[in-house]
Amino acid sequence: MTTPDSQEVSHLLAAWRAGDLTALERLTPLVYGELHQLAHRYMRRENDGHTLQTSALVNEAFVRLIEQPQINWQNRAHFFGVAAQMMRHILLDYARTRMRAKRGGGALQVSLDETALVTGVRAAELIALDDALNELATHDVRKSRLVELRFFGGLSNEEVAEVLGMSLRSVEREWRKAKAWLLHALSKDEPHEA
Amino acid sequence: MKPEHWQQLDQLLEAALERPSAARAAFLAEACAGNETLRQEVESLLRADARAASFIETPAAALAAEALAQQPAWDALTAPSWVGQRLGHYEMLALLGAGGMGEVYLAQDVQLGRKVALKLLPARFTVEVERVRRFEREARTVSALNHPNILTIYEIGTLATEAGETHFIATEFIDGQTLRERLHGGRLELNEALDLTLQIVGALSVAHAANIIHRDIKPENVMVRRDGLVKVLDFGLAKLNEAPVLPANSSVSTLEKLSTEPGAVMGTVAYMSPEQARGQKADARSDLFSLGVLLFEMLAGQRPFAGATTSDVIAAVLTAEPPPLRQPCAAASAELEQIIGKCLSKEREARYQSAEELIVALKALQSGSQVEGTATSRQLETAKARFASWRWPAIAGLAAVLMAGLVWFLVWRRVPPDQIKSLAVLPLRPLQAGTRDEALELGTTSTLITRLGSLRQLIVRPESAVEKYARADQDPLAAGREQKVDAVLDNRYQRVGDKLRFRLRLLRVADGATLWADTLDQQTTDSFAIEDALSAKVTGGLKLTLSEAEKELLAKRYTKSAEAWQLYVRGRLLLHTRRIPDIEKAITYFEQAIALDPGFALAYAKLGHAYASLSWVGQAPPKELAPKTKAALDQALKLDDQLAEAHAHLAEYKHYYEWDFAGAELEHKCALELNPSSADVRQAYAFYLTYMGRFEQAIPEIKKAEELDPTSIWISRNVAQTLYFARRYDDAIEQSRRVIDLHPNSGPAYNWLIKAWEMKGDEQSAFAAYLKRAEANRASPDELAGMKVAFASGGLKGYRRWELDRRLAREKSRYVGHGDIAIFYAQLGEKEQALARLQRAVEDRTLYVVTLTIEPQWDSYRTDPRFVALVRRVGLVP
Structure with missing residues (x-):
């Protein structure tokens, strides 16, 4: 894999911000490559019982890709968005x-949900959540x-506030409402839920 | 939903949430006046909010890491199967199966034109480098045992995919079915069940003898070939998927462990021993428990421990007694029931203690139940014959594998981009397979190692550590990880007409990045020019800033004769084994090298060391060999007084033979000054410090030596020696076990374990270690039997008496070191004899006597005036 040059990444971020959607396409493999490598390295180093903080991973990927002492917050926010x-x-x-x-059946005993249990969300729920999130986006992109x-990005409320340019208070409010809406949407299919 | 409606809903929800819950109903009733649908919508959102406290609060973090690391490429996310694709030199033909332990494909090895079963390990198994190494080592070891009932492994390695690497195991492809599939057809006949069990336990006994536990015996891991031959699969693989071992009294329940441990599949639980279910360490007896479950299932058609859920099964494994074998199995005798019952004992101590014990019991049963003369029993006979004949070739094979695969604990270290502190120079290899120019390979590699090793800023692994990587298909990064170095230098050559073309690569071990690469063309005739040009290129590539003195060292030529250099390198590698015939051969090589180049100081230094080594291993009395040692070392220093190793060996001579302790230390310091990054030089000083009783100084010194050469069994073993003399017996045992774990077939690895157990007064363990050592030293069956009888009849004392008699008998025909004999007398309480022997050891100037003041065995002698006189004579302060 070629090492992306940090100027290229900055440039793509700027282009994307300016509305060039193809910039995102070009940015994606660079960011993915970096995240993939970092995740590999983390998994090697982590002991049992430790989980990797996604935001730490994203942060490190950003620092490595941009390699700038002066971090441009705009870039950083967008980078987090991409990640x-x-x-x-x-x-x-x-x-x-x-x-x-x-579903592949008998021969495939892949242990599925044990892995997902760590996050409290099972594979199936994750897919349903994604659908609900897509629906939410049709009403309210910001949420x-x-x-x-x-x-998915593992950011804290403070970081989200920074990335979305909102106040912390608004982030907290919007987060609570989004959660209620999503959980409501997810429960609709379950007959025993009120 | 219309945007206005959504906005309304959102605002109402927010307003309601800002109110205390008791006030919300009234608020909504008023705000939604008349719009009942809207009110209900907000109400249901509020109900969702009440339940949403922890909902999606935890980011998908852990899953993200796994997803990222596991998926080798973005595309692979949507293409989970490799069928039809080519990975490395494997053509993936069909998916044979998949499970918690990975996917297994039928693949064609296009290089060797054979079908293999290729297992791709899930990424989550391979994140811990040390576990993977360990697994690889065990798997290779077991495979090398060459037992007919153990699946042969062809290759273990990594396959590069677009964005990452996948670990794989290629094994022989067995045309047959798993025992699980076989059991689908119903329970088995007694004869067949016994036959299969005996084949499995045969495989286990061999593996256990090599200290390898299967840990996951179950029907899925046993293949039965069409002709009835059993192959046991996946030795040690279970360990990759295991949580850390818990202490015996741990209260953490298995359920907790299972629920957090991905991949713990229910099927496995039913075959798990109680200790494994508790999360404790598995041993040979754990495998025998699992085998008991298997035998039960084969005969009864059902498992002895059953339950509706995983936890019920575990509870049964831990507490329930197995049900009696049912009616369908009328042939089952009381004896059979007893055998199975013993296998299934909850306490390991109540089970068969070894696979061999179980074999004996099963065979007795088999002959008693008059097995009919069927094909099955014929197979059994062949299996028995194979079993009888495996032992010797297997041990030889194991030794070869271990020589080739010395592994030390791996620590993953991150290396900042340009900081290469440690380096392994891999043996020069041809670019393409074909005839190899051994002289060229040996000469250039050792020159590079010697020259780069003299630089202070760089730690370079010695030849003895890297010589095993000479195979053409050696993975350079794997070698680098094993050697725990920052970078590896991987040099290849190719003949182009009358020229040699070299391709040089410097690889960073942490991520496989190529830090530098270059090519070099040289005329084939002048090997020195080749070496000089290579050294220059490589130091350039390493971006080293060199002092004037270092530049001089880099250009240093130790001999004018290429042939002499090669003889010297060969001799040096032989010395490393510390076996008498090898030392003697090394002496011949050094003498030949000196004959070719009488000015070859380094060869003199090693010749001196080789003579000294002969006396240390007890080949002849030191006083016979000392003059030769001294003459060679003097000559070495006369030719080149800057040779660190000559000074280190002179220090040893002064210490062990002249008993000039102060002079020895000066020489050691001088050697260290000249070359601080030589493992040998460091280790020699660590020895000195240990024998002088300066343990606090010795331990860090020997640790430094270990860092310089982490795979050296001798250095690791000497850590145990220092700990023993420092009277840290538990630590010495711990360290010895680590060494033995890595080098189970090395006799000397047991020396300090034995002594530590003796000092702790644990006769059983001490004798067990004596036995293991004798086995590792390839003692004859007669000798082993003699040892056991002596111990059985008289305990450790009985054994010591037997051993002493043996040595006294041997003494009639050859030289035997007096130190050991003195110790045996002392341990038997024969003080007069012990002192007499010590007296002779002192007269011979045996190395052993420099330890008189620190050896714990002599503690009760310390006030005896005769002992004090001996200590004084050596020049030590009593």
Whole structure:
């Protein structure tokens, strides 16, 4: 894999911010490559029982890709946006692959949900959550991005506030409402839930 | 939903949430006046909010890491199967199966034109480098035992995919079915069940003898070939998926462990021993428990411990007694029931203590139940014959594998981009397979190692550590990880007409990045020019800033004769084994090298050391060999007084033979000054400090030596020696076990374990270690039997008497060191004899006598005036 040059990454981020959607396409493999490598390295180093903080991972990927002493907050915010989207994509594909494997039947005893249990969300729930989040986006893009950053990107409320340019107070409010809405949407299919 | 409606809903929800819950209903009733649907919508959102406290609060973090690390590439997310694709030199033909332990494919090895079963390990198994190393070592060891009932492993390695690497195991492909599939057809006949069990336990006994536990015996891991031959799969693989071992009294329940441990599959639980279910360490007897479950299931058609859920099964394994074998199995005798019952004992101590014990019991049963003369029993006979013949070749094979695969604990270290502190120079290898120019390979590699090793800023692994990586298909990064170095230098050569073309690569071990690469063309005739050009290129590539003195060292030529250099390198590698015939051969090589180049100081230094080594291993009395040692070392220093190793060996001579302790230390310091990064030089000084009783100084010194050469059995073993003399017996035992774990077939690895157990007064363990050592030293069956009888009849004392008699008998025909004999007398309480022997050891100037003041065995002698006189004579302060 070629090492992306940090100027290129900054440039792509700026282009994307300016509305160039193809910039995101070009940015994605660079960010993915970095995240993938970092995740590999973390998993090697971590002992049993430790979990990797996604935001730490994203942070490190950012620092490594940009390599700038002066961090441009705009860039950083956008970078987190890219990473969270990507993480969502990766996790969903991962969950779907696992679901497929499960349906694959007898021979495939892939242990599915044990892994997902760590996060409190099972593979199946993750897919449903994604659907609900897509629906939420049709009503309220800001809430959907907030959830993406928090849940898939692993960012704290403070970081989300920074990335979305909101006050901390608004982030907390919006987060609570988004959660209520999502949980409500997810419960609709379950007959025993009120 | 219309945007206005959504906005309304959102605002109402927010307003309601800001109110105390008791006030919300009234608020909504008023705010939604008349719009009942809207009110209900907000109400249900509020109910959801009440339940949402922890909902999605935890980010998908852990899963994210796994997803990222596991998926080798973005594309692979949607393409989980490799069928039809090519990975490395494997053509993936079909998916044979998949499970918690990975996917297994039928693949064609296109290089060797054979079908293999290729297992791809899930990424979560391979995140811990040390576990993977360990697993690889065990798997290779077991495979090398070459037992007919153990699946042969062809290759273990990593396959590069677009964005990462996947660990894989390629094994022979067995045309047959798993025992699980076989059991689907119903329970088995007694004869067949016994036959299969005996084959499995045969495989286990061999593996256990090599200290390898299977840990996951179950029907899925046993293949039965069409002709009835059993193959046991996946030795040690279970360990990759295991949580850390818990202490015996741990209160953490298995359920907790299982619920957090991905991949714990229910099927496995039913075959798990109680200790494994408790999360404790598995041993040979754990495998026998699992085998008992298997035998029960084969005969009864059902498992002895059953339950509706995983936890019920575990509870049964831990507490329930197995049900009696049912009616369908009328052939089962009381004896059979007893055998199974013993296998299934909850306490390990109540089970068969070894696979061999179980074999004996099963065979007795088999002959008693008059097995009919079927194909099955014929197979059994062949299996028995194979079992009888495996032992010797297997031990030889094991030794070879261990020589080739010395592994030390791996610590993953991050290396900042340009900071290469430690380096392994891999043996020069041809670019393409074909005839190899051994002289060229040996000469250039050792020159590079010697030259780079003389630089202060760089730690370079010695030849003895890297010589095993000479195979053409050696993975350079794997070698680098094993050697715990920052970077590896991987040099290849190719003949192009009358020229040699070298391709040089410097690889960073942490991430496989190529830090530098270059090529070099040289005329084949001048090997020195080649070495000089290579050294220059490499130091350039390493971006080293060298002092004038170092530049001089880099250009240093130790001999004018290429042939002499090669002889010297060969001799040096032989010395490392510390076996008498090898030392003697090394002496011949050094003498030949000196004959070719009488000015070859380094060869003189090693010749002196080789003579000294002969006396240390007890080949001849030191006083016979000392003059030769001294003459060679003097000559070495006369030719080159800057040779660190010559000074270190002179220090040893002064210490052990002249008993000039102060002079010895000066020489050691001088050697260290000249070359602080030589493992040998460091270790020699650590020895000195230990024998002088300066343990606090010795331990850090020997640790430094270990860092310089982490795979050296001798250095690791000497840590145990220092700990023993420092009277830290538990630590010495711990360290010895670590060494033995890595080098189970090395006799000397047991020396300090034995002594530590003796000092702790644990006769049983001490004798067990004596036995293990004798086995590792390839003692004859007669000798082993003699040892056991002596111990059985007279305890450790009985054994010591037997051993002493043996040595006294041997003494009639050859030289035997007096130190050991003195110790045996002392341990038997024969003080006069012990002192007499000590007296002779002192007269011979045996190395042993420099330890008189620190050896705990002599504690009760310390007030005896005769002992005091001996200590004084050596020049030590009593």
